[in-house]
Amino acid sequence: ATSCGIERTPSPSPNQTSSADGKQKISFVLDWVPNTNHTGIYVAKVKGYFAEEGLDVDIIQPGESSADQMVATNTAQFGISYQEGVTFARASGAPLVSLAAVIQHNTSGFGSPKDKQIVSPKDFEGKKYGGWGSEVEEAMVRQVVKDAGGDPDKVQIVTIGTADFLQACETGQIDFAWIFEGWDFINAANKGVELNYIPLRELSETFDYYTPVIVTNEDNIKNNPELVKKFMRAVEKGYKFAMENPDEAAECLLQLAPELDRKLVVKSQRFLASKYQDDAPYWGMQKKEVWERYMNWLYENKFIDAPIDVEKAFTNDFLQNGQ
Amino acid sequence: MNIKIKIENLSKTFKVNKKPLEVLNNINIEVYENQFVSLIGPSGCGKSTIFRILAGLEKDFSGNITVNGESIKASSCQFGYMPQKDVLMPWRTVYKNIILPLEINGKKDRSKKTEVENLIKEFGLEGFENFYPGEISGGMKQRAGILRTFLMESDIMLLDEPFGALDAITRINMQEWLLKVLVEHKKTVLFITHDIEEAIFLSDRVYVLSGRPAHVIKTLDIEFPRPRDREVLSSPKFLEYKDALLKALL
């Protein structure tokens, strides 16, 4: 069976045409707008690491919806996803494989304006949580409250869709929300709003999953390991550069995505520089326990019909220059 | 006798494709109360334009028009006006088209209803009340138009070639009806026709208009007494009138 349904042979993919200067043209699809999670990719592109490997990478921004299908079908050879997405994708048979954890630990958590005095999940009781409306999200919030000995039913969960956390807080519509430390938290600081922040990784091991991750599909790994190796070598180099030179890395990102807020990007980059590798022996390493723990939680809470084989969901084989 | 309509030095020039088209040139017409006045003249000379001006549908003319002693206002129409082209609403049945003026005046009461039914019978439209305009003949449309005009209940009627699509017999019936209305309802009628005999038979006075730009080239008072019957048509006086009008037209 081929990985992609429609008359498209996975290898060589028509998307892997050669560009004019003989480089192999491939597509990399983001999960969101470009941000500091993606810096390594941008560095690799700007600094010519991809070119050194003979690759010509188009970095593509999708719409509001996830781009996992594009990678699963090899429409794009590589992309950004997150552990939950890969788990769901694999549960439904899509052959996504995670190649690297961009950030070693989950850098998201619960943020709230200082004056709300929310410092532990127990304080969530009687407060309004603004979420984007996912059932998984809701279950996780309830879980952390329960873990902290609170009554999850006392948390009022309102869906704010795509509304911005800060705006929603400002107008008094919510009290706290799930935010990214390296993005929303820093944005709030920039805007002069003081926040309380409870990192998720401190609340539960289960929820310290990998987000985001770099993904490809099984076919590339099986039939095109050279390409994957080349690509990951450049990416790894990019992220290493970003760890060492956050300010210059931020410039690389801003060069290709100048629409972003410079102040935010620079600060965020400085924050993330130490978070990429964090306590891991090398950048991008993924642990089976992390994959398993969260997958099991999803299964126990009936979000997936059957456990998936996490061994197939990720690989560290293409890290550390493929050692 | 009161003067009902007084048209003084009426001139009108259209502008089409930036070129002026002089249509009316110093028209003077007087219509007295309960009089029947006809306009005749070559096709395209400007007869309908006079009516449209009276009805307030054309602005930009020069001259003076008074109706019942008052200058006409652009926004209101004091006439029962029947346009040359029969304009019926295609989405209304014949009956609904006819009673449109009653709807507009809010006079759709019971007593009216029987009056309208009788008129429909008299006009030979019985049985066609629920037909749509697309389903009746040209002459029937015209009769519906006349009836509608009558129901506008103004004491002055402007009729623009009302009998043009009617056969001889129906036309005679309609002429008789019109004369009856003239007497019974004390109406004043201004009438356009191409039928010279009709003009003479019906009118107290006939204005003959010249070709474009139209001016009055002859004013002929018809001195047959009222009520008239069709015998006048064969009187020598009638032939005299006819000759005079034909000569003026040629």
Add this chain to the structure above:
Amino acid sequence: MNIKIKIENLSKTFKVNKKPLEVLNNINIEVYENQFVSLIGPSGCGKSTIFRILAGLEKDFSGNITVNGESIKASSCQFGYMPQKDVLMPWRTVYKNIILPLEINGKKDRSKKTEVENLIKEFGLEGFENFYPGEISGGMKQRAGILRTFLMESDIMLLDEPFGALDAITRINMQEWLLKVLVEHKKTVLFITHDIEEAIFLSDRVYVLSGRPAHVIKTLDIEFPRPRDREVLSSPKFLEYKDALLKALL
């Protein structure tokens, strides 16, 4: 002489609001080559309906119709047909409306152009070529319609009250033109009118139709020689014909 149009036992019933309306009842009409045949009859009797059937615009009739010896087909029309209501395209100028048949037949060449210009002059429409239908008078619209029908260049013309909105003088001109065309172009004409004198003056034969449902109540052959001039109008024979037709109509 060849028979051009043969209508045998033509009957037609409309259905409106589920009730049948019998309009034509066993009509028989014959028209020979180069003949001028008129239909007269009370308003609403079914004259226009006969034309519409001939032109292929009404299906569902009973009876037999042959034109040039062949049964008429629903999909095509072998006539120059002028409907009773003048239908001009409001978005085309008078000129563009007139030459529509030429456009359709793809005959818009140079020589045609001068012919059309001459006709426009003859029809008194000179100077109005670039007017839109909303800017010309009722009689002018009718003349444009006649001209357009002539340009359909069929050897048989069906004219439904073509002169209804024309004044006496213009009407005479148009009658003369029509007779000229009849002779010069060897046309065959089927004609509807309400003007009995016109019917007699123009026709070789006049059919008188009864009221609805229409059947032929009189067939009158007019035996004036051709070419005719207007003197026949005052001949005793003419008055005889007129009386006969009037009697039939009453």
Add this chain to the structure above:
Amino acid sequence: MKKFRNIGNPIYSSIAVVVFIIVWEIFTRAKNIKEYILPAPSAILNEFITSGDLLLHHSMVTMTETVLGFILGLVLAILLSLLMSSFKLFRSIFYPFMFLSQTIPIIVVAPLITVWFGFGLVSKLIVCVLVVFFPIALNLTEGLSSYDKDLEELLMCMNASKLQIFMKLKLPSALVHFFSGLKIAAAYAVMGAIMSEWTGAESGLGIFLTRSMKSFRTAAMFADIAIISIFSILLFGLIKLIEKRCIKWNVKG
């Protein structure tokens, strides 16, 4: 021959839809297309069965929004068209804003709308109405100025009031345009409700849609879309029915 504005025989269209579904089923099976790329109709149908209750629950929410939004949008559109065709100044001033309102990408302003008007019905209705009113208002406004000028003159000669001219002439003349607008709006109405759920909602087909999308349940996503389509078609059918009653005369014209 004189049959008028007919979307055609519903039998043919039903057959066409059925054929389309069968071809789709065969295609996905023959080509062995993965469910997450394009689920087979049978898989979608299966989803209807397994997630039936859930879909029903979400549907009810969205239908309510749609119906409310459609009615409000309709009322607004009629009101605006009346004002615009009655008062030139209003038209001059308002027409550009009406047009501009459509050029704003709802997806980006949805969060702002939430910020301004809070969560809940108001924000949702604003989005719904924004989507629905425009095609109706534009078509109706155009329609209200395409009447027979001769008939208007006639009515003026009868000294009909502006309201009477409107009711007896302009409105009937505008009906064809009006219904064109309604049909376009019908196609967008359910989508409008879906978008309105972006302003924050707990249930609704839009929520189900994003949830199934994010959890890679493509068949469920298609089941959701199918419901959206079916409901749109129902709305369309209703409008068609009303149109048939209203513009009956045109069949005869």
Add this chain to the structure above:
Amino acid sequence: MKKFRNIGNPIYSSIAVVVFIIVWEIFTRAKNIKEYILPAPSAILNEFITSGDLLLHHSMVTMTETVLGFILGLVLAILLSLLMSSFKLFRSIFYPFMFLSQTIPIIVVAPLITVWFGFGLVSKLIVCVLVVFFPIALNLTEGLSSYDKDLEELLMCMNASKLQIFMKLKLPSALVHFFSGLKIAAAYAVMGAIMSEWTGAESGLGIFLTRSMKSFRTAAMFADIAIISIFSILLFGLIKLIEKRCIKWNVKG
């Protein structure tokens, strides 16, 4: 009096827009509204200056998509309308699909479109065309069946071919409807291009929009929306201009 279909005096509408902007500016200043809730016009203007080059670059991309999409959508709409008004069977079969195509939420199927048609112009044009063609096709189809039946009969008596009846009668009669459809489409066209960027893009106003939104640059986001609006208005103006030339006679009729 007989002035016809007029969006009104452009002076009034310009004044109205200017007044609107001034009120907005005063409002945000007086109420001291935070820029990230609602930026003042001056802040947006400032964004035009500071991000001018960038906006221009992205604009060019989106304009190209819009123009291409609009033209293609127009052509498709005309083609479909022709087919639908000429062949009853085609109409029966196709009308429902045309309608259904509008009920599919593009935002969720965008990735699938990319999977089927790849990154690049094809996917984008599909989305653009999908948005643009519908209002035109629906209005044109309705328009093509609202002609004067008497004129049709006349043409039939002249033995005009179907094509001739179409060209000389149906098309001119459908123009008002057609332009209504075009105007609706004009309002959606740029939005369509923006949506098309959801299928994956590197530049375009849609990309700028989400990037500025997600990095909390609300003023930049509004500047982007302003460009979208301005371009839509330009498209509308162009259509208005063509309409004026095409339906000139109606002013006189």
